[in-house]
Each structure stands twice: as C-alpha cells, then as structure tokens.
Amino acid sequence: MRKLPPVVAVLALAAAACSSNSASDTPATDGSAAATAAAKPLAGVAIEIAAKWTGDEQASFEKVLRAFEEKTGAKVTYASTGEDTGAYLGPRIQGGNPPDVAVLPQPGLVQQYADQKSLKPLSSEVLTQIDQNYTPYWKELGSAGGQVYGVLVKAAHKSTIWYRQSAFDDAGAQEAATWDDLIGKTAQTLADSGTAPFALCAASGWTLTDLFENVYLSSAGPENYDKLAKHEIPWTDPSVTTALEKMAQIFGKKDFMLGGSSGALQTDFPTCVTQVYGQKKAAMVIEADFVASSAAQSGAAIGEEAKIMPFPKAGDTEPVVLGGDVAVALKDSKGGMALLEFLASKEGGDIWAKEPGYLSPNRNVSPDNYPSELTKKLAQTIISAGEAVRYDMSDLAPSAFGGTDGKGEWKHLQDFLRDPKDIKGIQQKLEADAAKAYAK
Amino acid sequence: MTERLDGQQAPGGGLAAGASPGPTETEPQMTRPPTAGKAAMRLGPSPKMAVLFLLPALVLLAAWVIYPIVYSILRSLYDAAGDRFVGLENYAAIFTDTSTLTTIRNNIIWVVVAPLIVTVLGLIFAVLTERIRWATAFKLVLFMPMAVSLLAAGVIFRLVYEQDPDKGVANAVITTVHDAFSSSQGYPGARPRENDQAPVVVKDGAVVTRQPAQPGQQVLIPLVGLNQDAVAGAAPAKAAGSGGLSGTVWLDVVRGGGGTVNQIDGVEKGLAGITVEAVADGQVKATTETSADGTFYFSGLASGSYDIRLPQSNFEAPFNGLSWLGPTLITPAIIGAYIWVWAGFAMVLIAAGLSAIPRDALEAARIDGATEWQVFRRITVPLLAPVLLVVFVTMVINVLKVFDLVFIIAPGSVQPQANVIALEMWRVSFGGGGNQGMGSALAIFLLVLVLPFMIFNIRRFRRDER
Numbered sequence: 068m069r070k071l072p073p074v075v076a077v078l079a080l081a082a083a084a085c086s087s088n089s090a091s092d093t094p095a096t097d098g099s100a101a102a103t104a105a106a107k108p109l110a111g112v113a114i115e116i117a118a119k120w121t122g123d124e125q126a127s128f129e130k131v132l133r134a135f136e137e138k139t140g141a142k143v144t145y146a147s148t149g150e151d152t153g154a155y156l157g158p159r160i161q162g163g164n165p166p167d168v169a170v171l172p173q174p175g176l177v178q179q180y181a182d183q184k185s186l187k188p189l190s191s192e193v194l195t196q197i198d199q200n201y202t203p204y205w206k207e208l209g210s211a212g213g214q215v216y217g218v219l220v221k222a223a224h225k226s227t228i229w230y231r232q233s234a235f236d237d238a239g240a241q242e243a244a245t246w247d248d249l250i251g252k253t254a255q256t257l258a259d260s261g262t263a264p265f266a267l268c269a270a271s272g273w274t275l276t277d278l279f280e281n282v283y284l285s286s287a288g289p290e291n292y293d294k295l296a297k298h299e300i301p302w303t304d305p306s307v308t309t310a311l312e313k314m315a316q317i318f319g320k321k322d323f324m325l326g327g328s329s330g331a332l333q334t335d336f337p338t339c340v341t342q343v344y345g346q347k348k349a350a351m352v353i354e355a356d357f358v359a360s361s362a363a364q365s366g367a368a369i370g371e372e373a374k375i376m377p378f379p380k381a382g383d384t385e386p387v388v389l390g391g392d393v394a395v396a397l398k399d400s401k402g403g404m405a406l407l408e409f410l411a412s413k414e415g416g417d418i419w420a421k422e423p424g425y426l427s428p429n430r431n432v433s434p435d436n437y438p439s440e441l442t443k444k445l446a447q448t449i450i451s452a453g454e455a456v457r458y459d460m461s462d463l464a465p466s467a468f469g470g471t472d473g474k475g476e477w478k479h480l481q482d483f484l485r486d487p488k489d490i491k492g493i494q495q496k497l498e499a500d501a502a503k504a505y506a507k
Numbered sequence: 508m509t510e511r512l513d514g515q516q517a518p519g520g521g522l523a524a525g526a527s528p529g530p531t532e533t534e535p536q537m538t539r540p541p542t543a544g545k546a547a548m549r550l551g552p553s554p555k556m557a558v559l560f561l562l563p564a565l566v567l568l569a570a571w572v573i574y575p576i577v578y579s580i581l582r583s584l585y586d587a588a589g590d591r592f593v594g595l596e597n598y599a600a601i602f603t604d605t606s607t608l609t610t611i612r613n614n615i616i617w618v619v620v621a622p623l624i625v626t627v628l629g630l631i632f633a634v635l636t637e638r639i640r641w642a643t644a645f646k647l648v649l650f651m652p653m654a655v656s657l658l659a660a661g662v663i664f665r666l667v668y669e670q671d672p673d674k675g676v677a678n679a680v681i682t683t684v685h686d687a688f689s690s691s692q693g694y695p696g697a698r699p700r701e702n703d704q705a706p707v708v709v710k711d712g713a714v715v716t717r718q719p720a721q722p723g724q725q726v727l728i729p730l731v732g733l734n735q736d737a738v739a740g741a742a743p744a745k746a747a748g749s750g751g752l753s754g755t756v757w758l759d760v761v762r763g764g765g766g767t768v769n770q771i772d773g774v775e776k777g778l779a780g781i782t783v784e785a786v787a788d789g790q791v792k793a794t795t796e797t798s799a800d801g802t803f804y805f806s807g808l809a810s811g812s813y814d815i816r817l818p819q820s821n822f823e824a825p826f827n828g829l830s831w832l833g834p835t836l837i838t839p840a841i842i843g844a845y846i847w848v849w850a851g852f853a854m855v856l857i858a859a860g861l862s863a864i865p866r867d868a869l870e871a872a873r874i875d876g877a878t879e880w881q882v883f884r885r886i887t888v889p890l891l892a893p894v895l896l897v898v899f900v901t902m903v904i905n906v907l908k909v910f911d912l913v914f915i916i917a918p919g920s921v922q923p924q925a926n927v928i929a930l931e932m933w934r935v936s937f938g939g940g941g942n943q944g945m946g947s948a949l950a951i952f953l954l955v956l957v958l959p960f961m962i963f964n965i966r967r968f969r970r971d972e973r
Contacts, residue, residue, distance in 0.1 A: 154937035179941065183588065237735060239764010259700060260760050261734030270918035322696075322732060326670065332920040333670055333832045466941065471934065473922035474606070481920040485834075 107140025114402040117146040117155065118170035118392065123360065127422035134418050135409045141402050152176065153466065160185045160397065167403035170220065170392045173462040173470060174208045177393055181211035187396040189215050190404040196411035200429045208458055209393050217393035218411040221419075222428040224445045225277050225355040225388040225459060226378040229362065231343050233372060234262050234350035246282070246381035250316045254323055257350045263325035265317060266349035268339035269332045269484050272477025276461035276469065277388070278353050279480060283310040284457055286382035296460045298505040302497035311483065311490045313381050318487035325349040328484050337361035344373055353378075355390065356445055360424055370441055377448070387452045390459040391428060468504035475500045576954065583947035597948035606923055607949075610931045613838055614956075617909060617927065621842050622902035626895055628846065629853025633861050634883065636854070646858065649851035657848065661915030664844035668831035668916065678828025685826045694737075694778060695824040697730045700759070705729070706769060712819035715786075719812035722805070726754030726815050729769050730778065733758050744777035747802040752813060756781050757801040777801020781821045785813040832917070834924040841916050841925060845909065853898050860894030861887070897967065904960045907953065928953050 120128055125147065132143045148155035152172055159165050165185070171177060180186050189197075197206050197218055209217030228249075235241070238260035243249035254264035268274045284292045287306035294300045295307070321327045325348055326334070334342065340358050343349045345365035352358055359369050367373040378386050394410055396403045409415045416429040420436035426445060434446040449456060461469030461476055468475035476497060483493045551557070586593050601607050632649055636642040652660060669675030672682045699707045699714055707714050707728050720726045725747050735758075744757030757777045759769065766772040777800040785793045785805050792813065797803045805813075831840040868890065872882050888895070910929040917925035926934075928949055936946025 151937065153941060157937060157941070157943075237762055239761075255701070256764065259731035261696065261732055261737065270920045272919055322698075329830050329833055330670060333830070333918050335918055472919045473926065473934070477919070478923055 107138075109402050109405055110140030112139075112141040112400075112402040114141050114143045114168065114400070114406055115146060115166040116143060116168040116170070116394075116406065117148050117152075117166040119148050119150060119152050119172055120170075121147050124424060127419065127425060130422060131410070131415055131419045135406060135415070138409070139405060141405070143406065156180075156397075165397035167396065167398045167400050168394055168406055169397055170394045171217065172392055173466065174217070174393055174458065175463055175466055175470065177209060177217045177395060178211045179466070180395070180397075181214070181216055185397060186211075186216040187399040187403075189218070189396065189407065193218065193404060193408045193411055196408055200411060200413060200416070200431045202430065202453060204454060204456065204458075205428055208463075209395075217395040218407060219391045219428045220394045220410045221392045222426045222449065223355045223357055223390035224426060224449065225390050226281050226386045227354070227356060227358075227375045227445070228378055229340075229343070229352045229354065229358045229373060229375050231347065231350050231367070231372060232374055234343075234347070238262060238350070240350070242376040243379045245379050246285070246313060249379045254317070254351075258320075258322045263349040264323050265351050265353065266325045266334070266339040266342040267317075267331040267484070268334050268336040268352075268354070269328075269481055270335035272472060272481055273461065273470075274336055274339075274354055275480035275484065276476050277355065277390075277459065279310060279314065279476075280388050280457075280460045281353075281378045281386045282313050282381045283307070283460075284388055285378070285380050285384050285386040286310050286313065288382070288384050289455060289457055292457050292460065296457075296463045298464075298501055302501050303491075303494045307494055307497075308490055310381075311493065314483070315487040315490065318484045328487075332481060332484060341365050356426060356442070357424065359441070369439065375441065384455070387448060387456045388459055389428065389449065389456055390462060464501070465504040468501050475504060579947040579950050582944060583951050585944045587942040587944055589944065593944065597945050598952070600945060601948060601952055606926065607931060609923065610926045610928050613925065613927050614907060616838055617842065617845075617906045618903055621845055621906045622899050624842075624846055625849045625853050625902050626857075626899045628850040629857045629898060630888075630891070630895065632850065632854040633857040634887065636858060637861060646851075646854065649854055651851065652848045653852050655848070657911040658915060660844060660848050661912045664840075664847070664912070665832075665916050667844075668840050670828065670830060670832065672828050675828070675831070677831055681828045682826055693821045693823060694730070694733055694781070695822055696732045696734075697758070697778070697822055698732045699729065700731050700768070704769060707817075712822070714817040714822075716815045719814055720752060720754075721812050722752040722808050722810055723749065724752060724754075725749065726752070727769065727771070728754060728756040728815070728817065729759030730756065731758070731760050733760075733778075735760065735762055738776045738778065741776040741779060742799045742801075743773060744771050744775050744801040746771055747804065750804070750806075752785060752805040752808050752815075754783075754803055754815065755801045756783070756797050756803065756817065781817055784816045784818060786816050787811055787813050791816075832921060834921045837917050837921045837925040841912050844912055844916060845906070848912075849902065849905070853902070856898050857891065857894055860891050864890040893967070893971070897964065900960050900964050900967075904957050904964070907957050907960075928956075 116132070118125075118128065125145065129145055132145060135141065136143055146166060148169075152169070153176060156165065156169055160180070160183070171180075177186070194215060197209075197215065201219065205219050206215060209215055209219060230242075234257065238257045240253045240256040240260075243253045257264040280292075283295070283306070286309050287295075291300065291304075291306050295302070295304070300306075317323050318328065324331045325339075325342055336354070337358070339349075339352050340354075340361035343352050343365075344362045344367035356375075359373070362373040363369055378388075380386070394407055396407060411429070413429065413431040416427045416432035417436050419425050420427050420432050421438060423438050423442075426437075426442060426449070428449065430450055432446075434443045434450070437443045437446060463469070464476065469477075471477065479493050479497045479500070482496075483490075552560075582589065583597050584592060584594060586596075601611075632646075636645050639645060655663070666674065667676045668678075670678060672678040698709060699705045706718070706726075707716050707730075709715075714728065714730070716726060716728070738758055741758075744755055747753035747755050755771060755777065757771060757775050759775060760766070761772060761774060766775065777797070779797055779799045779801065781797045781801075781803075783795050783797060783803045783805075784791045785808060793805045793808055795803050795805055829836060831837070864887070868886055869882055872886050877885070908929050909927055910933065913922075913925050913927050913930050914933075922930075932946050932949035932953065935949065936943045
C-alpha cells in the first residue's frame, strides 16, 4: 500500500508521455456525437472527467456519475490522473486535448491554470448552484482574477487527531482541549506509560504542513492565516515563530515520536496509521478524516478503537482547516457545464454523501445522509463553523512552495523536525523559498 | 523420385543449351548478365530501395529523437510559462541553485563510484564463474535482477533498507551480527518522571538521586517510560527492608492510570537486574544489583552520605541498525541497489569477452610459471581491456541518467539529499514545479554530459569494426 504513490506517479508520467504524443496526431474531439434520444437533454453527449481518485473513492464517485448519466443521458468517462494531477493535465492541456472537466486537488492549481488561460468560466447555471449551496469563502476559493472557475466538490477535514482508545485506557490518558494539555498531560502520560504518543508521517511532507496550519490558525487567528496564505506577511513573522515553537514541543522530544525524529522522517502516510492501529506502537496520529480508511484496514473499529478528537486550541481560535478538491471546466462544452452543475447541486451531493469516505462542503447537503456518526459530526463542525473555516494553506500556495516533495515548505518543515532548535534559520529559509515561489 | 529427376532435368537441359554456342544463348543473356553487371558495381539493392527501407527508421528517429532535442533546446531558452525569452537564464540557474548543485554533486558521486564497482564486480564474477562447477546456475542467479524492472527493484530495496529490523533485511543482518558480539540487556527507554517532585533525575545519561542518602535509609527510585507489556512477568515491587543503605527501583506506572506518583502501590512492577552504584565524592564506593522485586541493599558501607546512581548501561537502547534511508546514507544505499541490478549484466558481457580471449596465451603464461594472480593481472585483464572499457562507459552513460531507483527508494524527506539530475528534471517540469523551461535546460545539460561518452563508445565500436 505504501509503495503506491511513486508507482502511481510513474504510471501517470508514462500516461502523460503517451497522451502528449497522441495529442498532436488526433485532433480534439468535442464529444458532440449525434443526439439520438431526444427525451434526455444530453443524450449521446460524451463527457470526460479526470480526477485523482482510485479504488473505493473512484467507485463512490462513479456512482454519482452514473446518476448523472441516468438523469441526462450523457456518457461520462472517468480518467484517473494518479497522484500528480499537474503532471497528467499539463501535457494534455498543451496538446490541446484536455478532459471536459478536471477535479484539481488544490485551489492553487485553479490560479495556475487560470493564468495559463486553460480554464473556462463557469456558466450561469453553475454559478446559481454555487450561490445557493456554498458560503462566499468557498466561491472565492474557486475564483481567480474575479472570475469563478471552480466548485469545491469534496472536502477533507484536517483538524482532527486520531487516537487509539486502548492506548489511552492503558495509560489513563484523556482527550485534550488545549495544546498545552495535549503536550503536558495527554502526551506526557502516554510517554510515561511507555507508548509513543505520536506517530508522525514526516516522510510525507504534507502531513507536517497540515500540523503547522492547525497550530498557526489556532495561535495566530484567521486574519493572520489569510495574510500568510497570500504571503502578505513574511514567514519570519513572530506569529510563525510562536507556531513553530509549539510544534517544537513535539519535535524536540524523542520520547514523543515513534522512532524519534529519524524514524518519523522515514515514515510516510499511511504507514503511521498502521503503526498506531496495526502494530499498536503509538497512540495518536495527527491527520485528517481520511485516516479512517487506513485505520479500518489495520483492523481498528472506527468510533470504538479508532477515535477522533478535535484539534486542540493552541491559542484563541478553535481551528477548522479543510482540504478539498475543486472541479473546473477545461472545455467550454455543454455537457461539462451540466456535469459541474450537477456536482454543485444538493441532488448530486446527497447521492455522494451516502457513500463512505465522503464529506461535502455543500451546506445544503444534510448530515443525515452520511453513513457514519463520525462523518456526521465532522460535517456538523464544518457547517457550524461557517465563515471561520480556513482552507489548507499549503494547497493555496504555489505548488513549488506548498506542494512539492523535497522543496519549499515540505522540505523546510522536515528539516525543522530533524533539527527543531534552529527556528529562526528555518523561518528564513521558508521566507526565501516563499518569496521566490510567490514572485512567479 | 521421378519428380526430382524431372526437376533436375529441366535446368540441366538449360545448362546444356547455354554451354553450347548457338541460337539458344538469348535466354541466359536475358537473366544473368544484368545481375552480374550490377554485382560488379554494388552489392545489395538500389539507392532508392535503401532509402525506402530506411524511411520508417528515419521518420521515427526524427520524430522521437531529433525533434524533441531541438524543441528542448528552444524551450530551455524560455521561462516557466513558455512565452518570455530568457536566454541562458535557466542554465545559469542550474549552477546557482543550491538544490540543483546537490543533484550535480550526487551525479558525480554516482559516476565515480557506481560504474567502477559494477565493472570490477562483473569482472570478478566472470573470472570466478569460469572456474566453478555450477557456473550456469550461478550466472543465472546473478543475471536475474536484470529481469526485474528497475521500478520493482526500487520497491524491493525500499523494503530492504527499512529502519525497523523486523522489516528491513539490511538492518536485520546488521543487528544480528552486532548482537552476536554484544547484546544489550536492560530497560531501554526507562527514565524518571520529568518534574521537580521526582526524587531522581537524569545526569549524563545515568539516573541519579536528587538528595544524597545515608546508610539506614530506604531510597525510592521510581521510573517511567517503559511499556507495561515489557515487564508483564516481573514481580510486584516491594519496599526494601531496613539495614544498611537500601532501596527499590520500580516502574511507577499503573495500567489505566491512577496510583500515587512516587509511591509503591502494590501492583507496580519491580525492575530486576539493574546495576546500582553508591557514589561519594565522585568515586563509586559500592555496586550492587536489584533483585526480582526491584529492591537493592548495600551492606557494609561506611557511614556518610552517598548519591545513588543507576549507570547509563542499564538504559542503553538496543542497537537498531543503520538509518539507510536517512540523509547521510541514502546515496550509497541507492548505489547498492543499482549495483545489485547491473552487476549481473556486466558479468555476462565480460564473461562473453573472456571466452573469446586466446587460451594459449594463458596456457603459455602458466607453463612459464606465472602464478594465477599474475596470469589474471598481466594476461587476462589486458586482453579484456576493450570489453571492460565498453562495460564501464556504458555504465557511466546509464548512471548519468539514473532516475527510477532514486525516485522510489528515497523517502520524501530525504529526496533533496538523494536527488539526481534526471529526477530534478522531472520534478521541476512536472512533479509540482511546473517549470518546463528549467526542465528542458536540465535535460539539455544531461545530454551534454552524456554526449562525450556516447561519442567515445561509438568511436570504439567503429575502430573495432575496422
């Protein structure tokens, strides 16, 4: 399982190479096959949608697509982009043969592709659905240069800490409501009982950025969060120092991390989940709602052995950080817009919500649709937090800074974990790379 | 039988007719002289024919080799978006960016180390397999990694280099060997509580009492940080009886929490076999060991005050092998995987060369009294030199382009340290960087590095043909 991402990425690379070759030979077909059955508005129209989902996630999504086909008569083809959506889409866009609709894993890509003029503005029908179902923050996330290009179709709740109930029972540890309690009581009690409190998956740099974002949103507040996300304040800001100091309370203690920092840096996601629920070597994983599937694979019952606590307050704000996927139109086709309209609607969201592992950012999708109590609880926090919710900062940054293995924020937070004493030095390196990436 | 006879008869008749001068001569003139005439000018088909047959290859070469190279050169002169001409800026960036310089440094390490080791190992294997009985089987096994794709080889070695000795073979071997010589016994991870109420503290790795103790006193040394399951079979801790300087070392943790901190609660386990020292004025005055219930006694100590110390040896973590996938060892580790894949290939090539060298030269040397080493050093290696050079240069070209093994074996956190040019090229153009101008510049840089070796190899082949 853990070997999958590189493999997938290589496959994506191969696929990208192939498609870029064929693109020059075969002119783009617009999916306008002759309409045969007039009863359904899009009968016979072929639509291609590309997203990174595979396995169960893909199966769930294809159920939504089937519902759309039933309703409209269109024929939707799903293409998996692999882990690296940019590497898949880039050559296809350059070759003049993009899919009708693509689901981008980061809003940063919306900006990037809008700058390259690869995106098509959404039709008024889609905009109506967005205005009905989403708060303005989400609408803004899918926009670039004042123009709305994308709709957030799937959310990931990143302000959760997963813990193993049996480890907490053995140690007599309790859920923590504040960061100081988490470090001073919960983690310390666990460490004293001989169980490593945290299994960090630091080989996957994005898990560290998620941790930083929660601590920063909580300690510095949403205004600073927005400023830092837009690089309006530098990474050398004192508020960043505070957040890094708090993280150093974990990174600086060998007993707090399974395998110490060198062990953590060699562990990628979801191996850390296995370490907690499968090997039972550690007690907590700081990651998003999607840990559930890996925890279940390790044999833990969700809600009994595998439980979540909201990310504790490290300051005045209760952090709610979301990740999510944004659907955009790459071709100005009728079918593509209709599909986007369906995905943005309550109707489409309700169908999707009945599948496991899905969380909707659509405020009109009723939490009652979700199959598990846990998802219902998470959905409630998103809806009730409303305007205070923030999107994953590293995904808002240019991908050269916030989304590349071995570069920018990923690299420097990993270096910080390796040597948590040099906070000032790390901040300077972060700022240098951020300045370079945001300048482009 | 008759058919054959008939068949032979027909050309026989023709020959007979041709041999005899006369009117029948026209027939051979029609067929034979034209071919004979052409053969005198050129062997093989007409130039038009040659072009026709070469055309598919030329088209493919143009489309897949020449066009991409030309386009990459052009693209490398433009910026990330591809619409602003930047001249040689991208090339300048290669030599100023520290992370790209790391990739160049790593490529140099690769080129210096990997081809040499692969060639030398190949030579050794080739020479040795000549001597052994099961040579074919041995060669087959060594050649087997070539049958595995590099991607799969990368996945295999990612597991081999896993830090946890229970998973990674490399560390399993090292720890087994290490433990055969010195095994650590004790309580790794055990430590005092980290607060001011704890009666003991960590000093230079050893656990020392805060207050000095006098004979007649009972010292409490509560420790934490050990997993309950590690001491499941231990006896419950007891307070030490009086008499001399005595005390108890125990695990001050109750399953499920609770219990009084720094007090022996009856269910808490004693830690047996811990070395305890009584120290006065920096000198160890007496040494003892805890018994099954965690108690220890110093008898016959002179009166005075003593620090009770549990030396570091009690808490030493077991040797856990090397961090193969850590930042320092990652490049050597990946080179190891590369050698595993390619040594067999080198062996097969060199063995082929070996079978072609004249046996009589070896025989002559042996008869003249040369030792086996001298034969190898003075006869075999010089005669094999052309083959060795070809293998070496091929490996250099191969190593310059190394990509997949690095991509798969190095975890995300050490990829900056393990990075090589080919991987960096892919990363900046597609893997999140989105800068295909820079990627093209790196591709051209790589091409320039490979080119001299390619030319060298082609020249060699030409010379050999002559």
